[in-house]
Amino acid sequence: MKKMKQAEAVEPKRTRLSPDQRRQDFIRKATELFSEEGFDGGTRELARKLGVTQPLLYRYFPSKEELIREVYRTVYIDRWKDSWDDLLADRSRPIRVRLEEFYRDYTNTIFTREWMRIYLFSGLKGFDLNRWYVGMIQDRILARIVEEYRHEAGLPAQSPPAPAELELAWVLHSGIFYYGIRKYIYESPVLEDKERVIANALDVFLEGISRVFGTAVKVRAAYGRPTAGAVSR
Amino acid sequence: MKKMKQAEAVEPKRTRLSPDQRRQDFIRKATELFSEEGFDGGTRELARKLGVTQPLLYRYFPSKEELIREVYRTVYIDRWKDSWDDLLADRSRPIRVRLEEFYRDYTNTIFTREWMRIYLFSGLKGFDLNRWYVGMIQDRILARIVEEYRHEAGLPAQSPPAPAELELAWVLHSGIFYYGIRKYIYESPVLEDKERVIANALDVFLEGISRVFGTAVKVRAAYGRPTAGAVSR
DNA sequence: CTAGAATTTTATCATATGATAATTATAAGT
DNA sequence: ACTTATAATTATCATATGATAAAATTCTAG
CATH class of the missing domain: 1.10.10.60 (Homeodomain-like)
Structure with missing residues (x-):
């Protein structure tokens, strides 16, 4: 049988x-x-x-x-939303509101174990992808944030934004981003109220730069070249 | 022959x-x-x-x-300096000065390709080490920063600091940390004047929280547990 | 219902890996 | 100079990997 x-x-x-x-x-x-x-x-x-x-x-x-x-x-590419451009540039609403909505949506998009881990894995492999993505963030998100802030604060338009200004925007962005790393990569305990964390970060950032922008932030050095052999191994 | x-x-x-x-x-x-x-x-x-x-x-x-x-x-362990405790707690100097010196020394210590890459590799492997390290940062650096800030600003001492306050300190810390990731992991172009980046970040942070602390920052939720199976695989 | 194209499987290769046992060569002590 | 402990080698194993070729099964057109 x-x-x-x-x-x-x-x-x-x-x-x-x-x-x-x-x-x-x-x-x-x-x-x-x-x-x-x-x-x-x-x-x-x-x-x-x-x-x-x-x-x-x-x-x-x-x-x-x-x-x-x-x-x-x-x-990466498929999860990038072109609508973020418009959201950030919509001057009918205060920048504070736009930023909060953007970061809520953005973090909802990328704060997953999958996205975060693959992003870091690929970064460590040295693929061009991360440099490309960092460029996207800088050109389409951070530059726009700086621009919009300057507009709302009545500061003279300046395009492209000064490197030092972009770096300041990076501090905000990275601060929020790293919350995701702590939570999804390290699996450390974090304050679970994500919206609150973002809101506080935005408050501090916006309050802070209102004092610093246009005065302390000077262009002190040009952007450098990639530190080592730039292309993947 | x-x-x-x-x-x-x-x-x-x-x-x-x-x-x-x-x-x-x-x-x-x-x-x-x-x-x-x-x-x-x-x-x-x-x-x-x-x-x-x-x-x-x-x-x-x-x-x-x-x-x-x-x-x-x-x-990790061998590069951690116990002297950072004293540096941050030295109330004979303004907190702005202490923070600048700390972050100058701290970033000089960890902003190397070796340190950064191994840190991320180990984080992705899920070893306890990163959770341990994150705990060290939070307990011995960020908690102290919050404490010292409250003291200098004349706010009532509060120990341990509220989770939302710690998260704000995390935003600053991560913002500076991620500068290193962009430079040494992604090898993206960054504003090379590291001291300037740190100084600006500190300016914005300190200016910002002076408006937000003790008012907007409320304890809205307790720290959560690790998101998934916490221990390494 | 059958033929044929296309999808999926079986069998297999070449190479690389972490690890162990047995052997050989080196440096120190007398 | 000779002995001896042991550092370092050679030889090898078991397993895992990415990849290829040929055989087998499935679906569909006519």
């Missing part, structure tokens, strides 16, 4: 999916895997998570490297 | 070192290697850097895991 003819739902051994579907499944599960294990997560474990065999991966991606690239794309 | 008897300094094939010396060499080179490659850096490459063979490692460390622990110890 080789086979017990139990009245089981005869699930086919192979689940055959459309190339598009399968490809997306790979990317989705790879995102899960890589966010936990890093990019050294094995292709076999990935296949196991999908319920398929390992060589199948190579029908959809020429190499693991390519799969990683795709994971990047979906995690 | 098997050997050319050139008048070479006959360097012995094996360099025999004292156990202590060799052990320290392993740790030092491992720090270099792991900071670049992550903890998946191979034991063979490590041996190559030392000019010895790979199995030798296992005379000094029972496992690679143990070696990693030692690397942690030297990088």
Whole structure:
């Protein structure tokens, strides 16, 4: 008796999916895997998570490297909202309100274990992606914040903003960002009321720069070049 | 003729070192290697850097895991300065001066590619070390900053500081810390004048909280527990 | 219902990894 | 100079990895 003819739902051994579907499944599960294990997560474990065999991966991606690239794309680029531009530039509302709404939405978007971990993993790998992302933040978020602040405070427009001003905006942004790292990477206890943390940070920042801007903040040095061999290894 | 008897300094094939010396060499080179490659850096490459063979490692460390622990110890614990306690608590000097000096020294200590990268690698590995370190920062640096600020501002002493106050100090601290990440991890261009960046951040922070402290900052929620399974995997 | 294209599997390779046992060479003590 | 303890080596194992080729199964068009 080789086979017990139990009245089981005869699930086919192979689940055959459309190339598009399968490809997306790979990317989705790879995102899960890589966010936990890093990019050294094995292709076999990935296949196991999908319920398929390992060589199948190579029908959809020429190499693991390519799969990683795709994971990047979906995690970063696809989650970036162009609407943030307009939100921050909407001068019909006070900047305080705009900033609060932006950071609420922004942190809701990126404060996940997946996003945070993959971001750091990729940063450590030295891929260009992080430099690109940092550039995006600086050009499309921080520069705009500085600009909008200057406008609301009645200061002369200055474009592009002075490096020292951008660095100040970085302090605010990083302060909020690192809250996510403490919570989702280190899993340290944090004050759970995120909105409150953001609100306080904004209060201090806006109150603070109103005293410092245009006076203490001088352009003391130009932006430097990348510190070492800039491109990935 | 098997050997050319050139008048070479006959360097012995094996360099025999004292156990202590060799052990320290392993740790030092491992720090270099792991900071670049992550903890998946191979034991063979490590041996190559030392000019010895790979199995030798296992005379000094029972496992690679143990070696990693030692690397942690030297990088973090050994670089922590107890003098920071006194520096921050020295009420004969204004807090602005103390903070500037502290952050100058602190960033000089940790703003290196090695320190920063190993810190993030270990954070992603989920080791307790980062939670421990974050606790150190909070208890011995940030709590003290809040305390000292309250004292200088003539506010009533409050011990321990309210969570929301600590979170505000975290924003400042993280803002400065992330400058290092941008520079040494992402290798993005930054405003090279670090002292200026710190000075501006402190100005904004101190000006800002003078408006916000004791009024807007209320204790709205208690510190939460770690978000997920807290211990390393 | 059958043929054929396409998806998925099985089998396998080459290489790299952490770790152990047995052997060899070095430096110190007498 | 000879012995001896031990630092360092060679040889090797078991396992895991990314990747490829060929065989097998599934779905669909006609």
